[in-house]
Amino acid sequence: MLYREAGQFKSSYEADGQIFPLRQDRLGIALLLVLAFVAIPQFASAYYFSAILIPFLIFSLAALGLNILTGYAGQLSLGSAAFMAVGAFSAYNFILRIPGIPLLLAFVLGGLSAALVGIAFGLPSLRIRGFYLAASTLATQFFVVWALTKIQWFTNYSSSGVITAQKMEMFGYEFSSPASKYLLVLAIVSVMALLAKNMVRSNVGRSWMAVRDMDVAAEVIGIRLMRTKLLAFAVSSFYCGVAGALYAFAYLGTVEPEAYSLDLSFRILFMVIIGGLGSILGSFLGAAFIVLLPVFLNVFAHALSLPTSVASNLELMVFGALIIFFLIVEPHGLARLWQIAKEKLRLWPFPH
């Protein structure tokens, strides 16, 4: 009843082509943005910024990157953490070696470096598919971490292979407080999410989806496979690279190459699978599920004042059970659940 489109007519191509055709959705997203940009900075404490919201946004961005590749273009990848590492270490090196480089430019260059690496390691996708491709992207993971520990130039000859992110400064303003870091990350993530949404609605996105659904057919209708697949690898790696740079600069501060281990790649893949393949919203929901749920479970277990050893194990068990539960209820992910809920709401309270 509340959520219906009656009376909303589209009389122009612009109106028909907008991201959110329903007024309710537009209002919802506007409210969400106001909440995120204005309300939360007013009320949230430093803990929420630096321990909950910033990692959530960063992992959302990484999941978004992988979703472009796996969800939209259908290329399974286990190298997301490696692309994040490339982004982080190159942003670090750009700032270190080019004095006075603007922060955002360094992040973009970091992302572009990741994109180049992504293109190189995306080449096998022209010949192999599915699980075989996943295995070949594993090579990225091992190669990048190996190269970063091996070639000392990348870490500025730090004896232990650890880099310390420089201060984040823009126009003389230093992003040092948790709230300012949050706003910076939020702005970057919002802009990139908007770009991604538009990209997947454009002909680029459509060709990705065509390749995903059947690449032979896509080729027949004139989509150039090499360009499309490599573009997907490049864009996806760019997103992961920027996320990796933010992970180092806005979140951890000091990182070792090991922080971008295979484990992290798997976590990002799970975010995409649980959130929903081929959905922008799904990337955010999946990141929330994987990043935030264990924290909430941990807090709950403590509130119940269980002994710690029991609480720690219980938390893992509940988390695992919830993953299975959600995947059984809706194999297409949390984003699909939200879509179903919206369809139900349209008819509520008078379903057919």
Add this chain to the structure above:
Amino acid sequence: MKCIKSLLVAASLLAATSFVWADQYVPLLSYRVGPYGSNGASFFGGLIDYMNLTNLNGGINGVKLSWEECETEYNASRGVECYERLKSKNGGASLVEPLSTGIAYGILDRVGTDKIPMTTLGYGRSDAANGKVFPYVFPLLSTYWNQAGAMVVYLGEKSGGMDKLKGKKIVHLYHDSAYGKEPLPVLEAEAAKYGFELIKIPVAPPGNDQQSQWLQIRQANPDYVIMWTFGVMSAVGLKTAQRNGFPREKIIGVWWAGSEEDTEPAGDAAKGYAAMSFTTPGNYPVLDDIRKKIYGQGKGNLKELDRVGNVMYMRGVTSAVLMVEAMRVAQNKYGKGKPLTGEQVRWGFENLNVDVARQKALGVFDMFPPIKTSCDDHEGSGAVKVVQWDGKQWVALSKTWITGDKALVRKLLEESSAKYAAEKGITPGCLK
């Protein structure tokens, strides 16, 4: 989302009110599940048992210790979340000990801004021993660099004098990560100084298969092998050495490859294997006290009494002893019987002096080397012992604490920390 958030707020309020503050609060970033869970459980078990014992004996001049645990799973981002969650509770954290390199790096910058001292017992950045650049970080007892120096001294003594090292071949078999590469500057400098050949052989983590590395070792036929490994890699290394007929008497392990968790899975392949340690295995009055007063009352943190006194447990107790001593020192300056702030505890860590007499009074004589810290030296000792697995338990091989070339380590440390200071724009100096 909002609903979950309000529940979270309610839960954290609940947790906060269940403690009475006026205690000295210690957040514990512990891990009891995951691949390193058993290490973490022993370490934090020892830490908590000693804190319980301190409280039972009347606290620190009457100030009781309180703590709250948070599971990190040895994962850097979980650790950062735990740190942020716990740091300002109950009147503010007095110190933090994450027992994980990744987490320690993740909160390295934060502890400085939050003014909470962080101890990293036997891991983390070696150059953090320079308190002028890292005022809030304390790699107490011994860093990786001093450990590597001591290893060379041990191998030299084993060969019959440091001059006998000339022309010897030493393999550095290492975990291919920041951790395994950390000692390289020291080992390379020592190799140049004493004229031995250093052969570096990396093992990609986790290191479940080391056949090719040990074949390589057999071909090189080295005089000694340094095993700078961690986790499953250590047990696999020992077993592969046995299979290839490499005598384990020629192997020396790093201290993180020198606990029961490493040798027991290796079975008889580990018998006679030696490793470094910053604690001396054995029994101590303080452990008897814990068994009697804590476990006797059923208040022990660990389920299995036989884990009390194992290597990781002892490291936990050591960490707690140093922490309590630092608080005691700080109370002498800032007022006895009053809870301290993080800044005050930091001063305590910087002016720590646990000599032999104090160790005897605490019932921990010879459990760890005597330690005396200063602004210049946040490590305080740098001495280690060589311990050997006799098939059932660890026993100390060295009778006294040994140190390596500390002057060399100091030089490397000054260079490395100066570079860090320049990168971060820190003006080195002592805090009051």
